[in-house]
Amino acid sequence: MATDDVWIWDGGRVSLDFANTLRNRWRTTPEETLRVPDDLMDWLREAHLLAAGTTGAATASLLLSARRLRESVDRAVLAVAAxxxxxxGDVTLLNRSAAAAPRPALQLLIIEDRLEPAGITAPFTADPTLALALIAQDAVDLLLSAESRRVRVCGADRCALRFLDRSPARNRRWCSMSRCGNRTKVRLHQARTRQSGGITEG
Incomplete structure (x- = not known):
């Protein structure tokens, strides 16, 4: 079972955070963090889509449906961004999934002197199927918005997490500066130092 520190919340939208539950997509065999139904329940709670007091376990079939939804979200947002x-088929699955729950009330955020939708930020349901519907709704909202063109894949060689680039210059390269940006810069600096050292010695 995954632990709480496995989850990464740098996507900028809940649907992108959900896509990022499949890690290391650059590998032939990516790393699955939703390995068992309880992992899905834990993720939904941590994402504030499932009420904290929800009891019971997800089923294997719900986990399979969640993974299908996740991959449809991922393919669709990357397609539209490109x-x-x-x-x-992905549009059909997203629409069908999104229709499984009533729409939550829109919430607002002020970001850089402009209004933005706050997204889904509070527990909404005790039903994991409806929680997945909220993820699908978020993906539909993203795909219909101008922000869909700002979906990026982390530039680190061994990451590939998806994120929404809200930087003013639209030039964000890393899913997280602390996780991938700084590490990549350190590696590049070390490589340049080794290379220049080798040239000097030659």
Whole structure:
């Protein structure tokens, strides 16, 4: 079972955070963090989509549905960010999933002197199926917004997490500066130092 410190919340949207539950997508075999149904329940609680006091366990079939939804979200947002349309099958799955729950009331945030939707920030349901519907709704909202063109893949060689670039210059490269940005800069500096040292010695 995954532990709480496994979850990463740098996507900028709950649907991107959900896509990021499959890690190291650059590998032939990515790392699955939703390994058992309880992992899914834990993630939904940590994402504030499932009420903290919810009891009971998710089923294996719900976990499979969640993984299918996750991959449809991932394919669709990357397709739209790159320009073309998502696959019709992914659109159908997102629409069907999103329709499984009533829409939550919109909330507002002030970000850099402009109003932005706050997204889903509070526990909404005791039903994990409806919690997954909220993820699908967030993905639909993202795909229909101008922000869909600001979805990025982390520039670190061994990361590939998805995130929403809200930087003013639209040039954010890392999912997290502390996790990937600084580490990459340190590695590049060390490589340059080794290379220059080798040239000097030669």
């Amino acid at each position: 320009g073309p349309m998502p696959e019709p």
